Amino acid sequence: xxxxxxxxxxxxxxxxxxxxxxxxxxxxxxxxxxxxxxxxxxxxxxxxxxxxxxxxxxxxxxxxxxxxxxxxxxxxxxxxxxxxxxxxxxxxxxxxxxxxxxxxxxxxxxxxxxxxxxxxxxxxxxxxxxxxxxxxxxxxxxxxxxxxxxxxxxxxxxxxxxxxxxxxxxxxxxxxxxxxxxxxxxxxxxxxxxxxxxxxxxxxxxxxxxxxxxxxxxxxxxxxxxxxxxxxxxxxxxxxxxxxxxxxxxxxxxxxxxxxxxxxxxxxxxxxxxxxxxxxxxxxxxxxxxxxxxxxxxxxxxxxxxxxxxxxxxxxxxxxxxxxxxxxxxxxxxxxxxxxxxxxxxxxxxxxxxxxxxxxxxxxxxxxxxxxxxxxxxxxxxxxxxxxxxxxxxxxxxxxxxxxxxxxxxxxxxxxxxxxxxxxxxxxxxxxxxxxxxxxxxxxxxxxxxxxxxxxxxxxxxxxxxxxxxxxxxxxxxxxxxxxxxxxxxxxxxxxxxxxxxxxxxxxxxxxxxxxxxxxxxxxxxxxxxxxxxxxxxxxxxxxxxxxxxxxxxxxxxxxxxxxxxxxxxxxxxxxxxxxxxxxxxxxxxxx
Amino acid sequence: xxxxxxxxxxxxxxxxxxxxxxxxxxxxxxxxxxxxxxxxxxxxxxxxxxxxxxxxxxxxxxxxxxxxxxxxxxxxxxxxxxxxxxxxxxxxxxxxxxxxxxxxxxxxxxxxxxxxxxxxxxxxxxxxxxxxxxxxxxxxxxxxxxxxxxxxxxxxxxxxxxxxxxxxxxxxxxxxxxxxxxxxxxxxxxxxxxxxxxxxxxxxxxxxxxxxxxxxxxxxxxxxxxxxxxxxxxxxxxxxxxxxxxx
Numbered sequence: 001x002x003x004x005x006x007x008x009x010x011x012x013x014x015x016x017x018x019x020x021x022x023x024x025x026x027x028x029x030x031x032x033x034x035x036x037x038x039x040x041x042x043x044x045x046x047x048x049x050x051x052x053x054x055x056x057x058x059x060x061x062x063x064x065x066x067x068x069x070x071x072x073x074x075x076x077x078x079x080x081x082x083x084x085x086x087x088x089x090x091x092x093x094x095x096x097x098x099x100x101x102x103x104x105x106x107x108x109x110x111x112x113x114x115x116x117x118x119x120x121x122x123x124x125x126x127x128x129x130x131x132x133x134x135x136x137x138x139x140x141x142x143x144x145x146x147x148x149x150x151x152x153x154x155x156x157x158x159x160x161x162x163x164x165x166x167x168x169x170x171x172x173x174x175x176x177x178x179x180x181x182x183x184x185x186x187x188x189x190x191x192x193x194x195x196x197x198x199x200x201x202x203x204x205x206x207x208x209x210x211x212x213x214x215x216x217x218x219x220x221x222x223x224x225x226x227x228x229x230x231x232x233x234x235x236x237x238x239x240x241x242x243x244x245x246x247x248x249x250x251x252x253x254x255x256x257x258x259x260x261x262x263x264x265x266x267x268x269x270x271x272x273x274x275x276x277x278x279x280x281x282x283x284x285x286x287x288x289x290x291x292x293x294x295x296x297x298x299x300x301x302x303x304x305x306x307x308x309x310x311x312x313x314x315x316x317x318x319x320x321x322x323x324x325x326x327x328x329x330x331x332x333x334x335x336x337x338x339x340x341x342x343x344x345x346x347x348x349x350x351x352x353x354x355x356x357x358x359x360x361x362x363x364x365x366x367x368x369x370x371x372x373x374x375x376x377x378x379x380x381x382x383x384x385x386x387x388x389x390x391x392x393x394x395x396x397x398x399x400x401x402x403x404x405x406x407x408x409x410x411x412x413x414x415x416x417x418x419x420x421x422x423x424x425x426x427x428x429x430x431x432x433x434x435x436x437x438x439x440x441x442x443x444x445x446x447x448x449x450x451x452x453x454x455x456x457x458x459x460x461x462x463x464x465x466x467x468x469x470x471x472x473x474x475x476x477x478x479x480x481x482x483x484x485x486x487x488x489x490x491x492x493x494x495x496x497x498x499x500x501x502x503x504x505x506x507x508x509x510x511x512x513x514x515x516x517x518x519x520x521x522x523x524x525x526x527x528x529x530x531x532x533x534x535x536x537x538x539x540x541x542x543x544x545x546x547x548x549x550x551x552x553x554x555x556x557x558x559x560x561x562x563x564x565x566x567x568x569x570x571x572x573x574x575x576x577x578x579x580x581x582x583x584x585x586x587x588x589x590x591x592x
Numbered sequence: 593x594x595x596x597x598x599x600x601x602x603x604x605x606x607x608x609x610x611x612x613x614x615x616x617x618x619x620x621x622x623x624x625x626x627x628x629x630x631x632x633x634x635x636x637x638x639x640x641x642x643x644x645x646x647x648x649x650x651x652x653x654x655x656x657x658x659x660x661x662x663x664x665x666x667x668x669x670x671x672x673x674x675x676x677x678x679x680x681x682x683x684x685x686x687x688x689x690x691x692x693x694x695x696x697x698x699x700x701x702x703x704x705x706x707x708x709x710x711x712x713x714x715x716x717x718x719x720x721x722x723x724x725x726x727x728x729x730x731x732x733x734x735x736x737x738x739x740x741x742x743x744x745x746x747x748x749x750x751x752x753x754x755x756x757x758x759x760x761x762x763x764x765x766x767x768x769x770x771x772x773x774x775x776x777x778x779x780x781x782x783x784x785x786x787x788x789x790x791x792x793x794x795x796x797x798x799x800x801x802x803x804x805x806x807x808x809x810x811x812x813x814x815x816x817x818x819x820x821x822x823x824x825x826x827x828x829x830x831x832x833x834x835x836x837x838x839x
Contacts, residue, residue: 026675029695041715042734045620045726074724077617085777088613098721177606183777187606190778204607207641207653509623509719513616514609517624517633520641521609563643563651 048072054440054463056379057090058372058393060504061130061330062182063379064090065440065463068396075373075396081440084184092508096371097397099506101355103368105402108409111350111365115321115413122320122343125150126410127311130328132157132380134425137297138407139325140305142414149414151306152314154331158271160290160386163189168261170227170254172198172220172268172275175502177205185384194261196254198223200499201528201570202563213254216245217497217568223251224266224274230255231281263287292381295390295466296432298424314341325406326353326360327369328377329505335362335579336551352406357505358575369406370399371506378422388468390429392422394461423457430456435468494549494586496533500573519559521572528561528570529589537589546590547571547580554580558589595664595685596743597786597814598773599796600657602824604780607655611637614775618744620732622716634710636660636741637772644823654824657781659772660708660741661805661813662687668811669700669709677738685786685814686743694737701738705806706813709740743783744770765791786814803828 019025048071057064057078064086068075075094080086096102118124124146126139131153143149163169163186174180176195177187197209200217215223226240230252241248258264258278265288266278279289311333319341338359342349349363360366370376373396382389411418429435433449439459448456448466460466503524515523522528527547529537539545541560546553547569554577564570569587571577581587615621615637624633637659644652663669667687670678677693678700680686689709701709716732718725726732729746733739751768755761765784773783784791796802797816803825804813819825 029675039734042732043716043718043723043726045728045730045732046724047728050728071728076725076727079614079774085610085775087777088609091610091613091775092617094725095722098719098725100719178608183608183610187778202643202651202653204641204653204655207643207655208606212651509722510613510616510621512623512628512633513612513621513635516626516630517628517635518609518612518630518638518640520607520612520639562647563653 045076046071046074052441053396055373055394055396056391056463056465057086057093058328058375058377058379059089059093060179061132061380061383062179063382063391063393064182064184065391065465066090066093066373067440068094068373070396073397078373080184084182087179087183088511088514089179089504089507092510093372094396095508095510096354096506097374097400099355099371100509101357101506102371103353103355103360103366104400106367106404107365108367108404111367112409112413114348114365115323115350118321118348120147123148123150123318124321125152125314125319125323127152127154127322127324127333127338129154129324129326129332130330130380131308132292132294133328134297134378134421135325135407137301137305137425138411138416138421140308141301142410142416143306144304145414145416148320149306150309150314150319152311153308154311154333155271156308156310157292157380158383160292160381160383161265161267162288162290162386163193163265163384166193166263166265166288168196168258168264169193170196170198170258170264170266170278171205171209172224172266172272173200173203174267174269175203175205176267177208178203179504181384182382193265194257196257200497200565200568201501203501211254213246213250214565216243217499217565219244220268221272221274224272224278226251227255227258228274228277228281231259231278258282265289290386292383293386293388293468293470294381295388295425295468296428296434298428311337311341316340317343319343319347321348322350323406323410324349324351324353324359324363326351326358327371327375327406329358332358332505332573332575332578334582335359336582338362352404352409355506361576361579367404367406367409368402370395370403373397374399374403376422378425385467387435387470390426390460390466392460392463394463426457426460427453429466434470435466437464437466439464494588496567496569496587496589498549498581498585498587499568499570500578500581501570503572503574505575522559522570524572524574524577525556526559526572527556527589528559528564530564530566530568531560531562533564533566533568534558534560534589538591539589544592546592547577547587548590549580549582549585549587551580551582553590555592556589593685593787594683594785595787595814596783597662597685597793597797597816598659598770599782599793599802599816599818601780601782601796602654602656602817602819603821604778605639605655605657606778606780607639607641608777609639610775610777611657611772611781612639614771615741615744618727618730618746618771620716620726620730621739622718622732625714625717628713632711632713634712634739636708636710636739642824642827652821652823654819654821656817656824656827657772658706658708658805659815660687660704661706661811661815662741662743663811663813665810665812668703668705672699672703674699684743684748686745686748687740688742688745689738689740691733691737691739696736696738698738705809705811709738711738712736747771801825 069077140151143151195209197206206212264282350365351359351363354371436445438445715735751763755763782792
């Protein structure tokens, strides 16, 4: 048989066709897939010995205990202790050192020189956004050593609360079930109390409350006063129902519930005088509300410390140099509020922060700081503990070169001796000989007087917690500070009432799972509107729009939410949007 | 034979999202590129907020975590996969996804009635430095493959290794918990062997008010939900149209 050229072609074509029906191409695809899965573009997790370390979370004042799974020196997962889980933000705290918006270099020398050349007659102030820490005592001592020095707290430290003993909780917008206190303590107590949530928008806490009162935004004080009047057996003011949007009989029913199903507790997103009055009338002070007690401090500190001044009580246009410690952000005061306190001409603002998202946008100098879990700091007294506590956020990774320790900077500026303040404070606690220290590695609690100081210090550095043995002390706290924003004044040009939803800053890029890849939370840069309000504004779901207030405008994206009350715009409160809105804001939404 | 499953108490879920974040950390799921949106993101477990469609104080809301339902009967994704990249492990009952076999045809995504499968539209990228925080027990997946919840299979392997090191054939039930179960602050998500009638999810599954998503499809999901609220249970079977979901 003679093989022709045609036969060769037929054989080749037949082979090619037949190959498709063999496992070869599929095998090839699998091999290609295996190869592509391991190509250099795919990150490879680090290998190494896995071990566990303990610390305390410094992202919010709750200060949950943290168990870190580490590969070598690098934490790869953070979890809470058994029965004490972390919140979504705490679970990814180990990502923060690698946040794309992080600042690691700053003009340290120039900032120090600018402060040194300030007008000696103008006052110099430190605004501590998380008061109650050992760093706060350093600031107070430094400000006492400097002429015209002021130590400022954004607001008075709120009292500690005892949810476990409360049977009825009346909450004015407090995000009780969304990261208010440690999740473990709140949820452990949740089944024992009835929750009445007073809030204009259907937040997750409102959704899960036993009763949600959708109040008209800005009329919380009126409702609290009305309930107080009912508790005093006075008549309900006739205009309250119209003002708050809550029927009279429902207000009477709530007043009866808090009065009859005690012990009751009244909490708020931000304290206001009528709330304190309600707690007083309900006999909550000393039962479910306690003074927030601090751990002992060295006596020499208390002798030479500037008093704590709330920011609101400072005279306008009086601060020449303002140092803002944003390294542990808690409360953000809108820039318009801060600016009002600065001298009109050439004020100097220096901020200690890890990113430009906050006051770094307005300050002349931004000095970069360590972030959790690089930070070495103690935590303020716990919100849910009537006894004093002392816990350290011990660093899990080393901070990068170039970052500044704010208390050291301020102490050096005031020429205070540079001593290890945290160790001194621990020494004072140990010397007092009260309370117990709990260590998480072995789960033991030991009385402090049975522990040597070095062991006590080691326990604290391994995430241990000191809890005072002394309970709450009389007298019960005065809580007159702070005030709910006044009801927004009607303005036809700005028809919408702004309701802000806190967005903790900074947060890991992985929280895109909550903010972008799902709609579980209102993401930064988004606003939520009722469908009818959106129609009146001429915007649709997902549309780009501008949010306008008296302070300017910002680009936003619109989300339509039928749960929103008409006439209200809900804003995810990043510092930039808080600056735009300010306190008691009205706004309008414009299609772009 | 073990048949792992979950029970989720919807009345206890606060929608905090800790399960979603813990899952992403454990399984090396990268943050989505900016503008990815909720259609193209990857959330092996996703919490949806649902409501009864009423207004004002009559409005009731609930949070429903939805993950791969680990179907036990005629598993839709297994039947359609041309690459045999999806397999039900007979030892555990876990529906596993093998990304190295996956072609990215997305038939399984179309077949899944629970929308619990996710496609990698982009290469897995973390901000510079953050790749140091990846979990060494799980390999990141490449662009172009489908992935989904596998009850943290890496943790199951680790528990098996620990048991083997102690000369045990079976793992200790407390030694193997998926990341979402461990992270849930309210204890709403519970995990265990459904074949063990004494296990917590098996007991929960027998409770009044227990239900499974789209049960009428007959896929025999291993995720059992529970709610005392009738309108929530109705949503799980066939929404009437009045209720709303977002998440």
